[in-house]
Amino acid sequence: MNNNETTAASKASKPTHEHTHDHEHSHLDETELRVRALKSLLSEKGYLDPEALNVLIDTYQHQVGPQNGARVVARAWTDSTFKQWLLEDASAAIASLGFTGRQGEHMVVVENTSDVHNMVVCTLCSCYPWPVLGLPPSWYKSAPYRARAVSDPVGVLAEFGITLPTGKSISVWDSTAEVRYLVLPEQPANTEHLSEQQLGELVTRNSMIGTGLPDPASAVSQ
Amino acid sequence: MTNNSAKSNLTATADVLRELPDIPRRDNEPVFDEPWQAEVFALSLSLHEQGVFTWTEWAHTLSSTIKEAQRDGDPDLGNTYYLHWLSALEQLIIDKNLGDAAQLNKLHKAWDTAARNTAHGLPITLP
Incomplete structure (x- = not known):
């Protein structure tokens, strides 16, 4: 367990041994879930080209x-x-x-x-x-x-x-x-x-x- | 063309000005605060380039979404902008019959389950 996890766990309301169990799993917040759902849908429909998305992001983040x-x-x-x-x-x-x-x-x-x-x-x-x-x-x-x-x-x-x-x-x-x-x-x-x-x-x-x-x-x- | 030309109103009363909120400003901010913002931005551009919607349709949907959020109490200070962008994208995808809300909900749940079943630190994938 790294320091971050220790800190997060110590903030939990009841520091019982159960909290370690929670931290063995991942969690996606509401926004991340919506974005992933959207991408999955578009992928199923053939509208998702990850390479093209990366090029667009790079262009607007670094070049324009x-x-x-x-x-x-x-x-x-x-x-x-x-x-x-x-x-x-x-x-x-x-x-x-x-x-x-x-x-x-x-x-x-x-x-x-x-x-x-x-x-x-x-x-x-x-x-x-x-x-x-x-x-x-x-x-x-x-x-x-x-x-x-x-x-x-x-x-x-x-x-x-x-x-x-x-x-x-x-x-x-x-x-x-x-x-x-x-x-x-x-x-x-x-x-x-x-x-x-x-x-x-x-x-x-x-x-x-x-x-x-x-x-x-x-x-x-x- | 809908350009509005507004002359400055030097006689605006101090009372009116006092009620106007300050403009939130940060210097040298990054283009995107979080990776998902870049993703939804690029998704809209990409779908537009693939001919799914016109840019006018996109701007219309985005501005309606923002107005709706303001009605629901969002102070709309620019920090929620990409959340509105995400909502607009979901709406337009449904409007264009690429999918429906039920499909999106199902995928949303599937990703949530997948995350909970994935050990911390490992990549999360759908089964």
């Missing part, structure tokens, strides 16, 4: 992430033709960099300017531009964000530590299963000398959702 979106933004900052293309046909421009969606959604890029700050939400569930940002953080999926991004965008930005200059308006974009938005943040001042790759390092995930800004501090350290 906000760094893809950062590359898109950095390219737009350094290449005005690409930027124009991105604003007119984001799906095609993003696909040209090798980032394509699996769900057939249409990508739309909204540009921050000196007049407008854009912020993205999915009020219904958590539609999110996976191919460029990976999977959404918990707060994006939470009810308070989904509700408050629309009702109180100024307050939400304040919680993320952002105060916009007076006079700048906020546009909130509601993602759906069909349309996913990506914010093109403003390029920080005094970063024109940086390479595309260095610029990409300034682009934070939140700056592409609109709950953050590119991190100019990273530029100073370049």
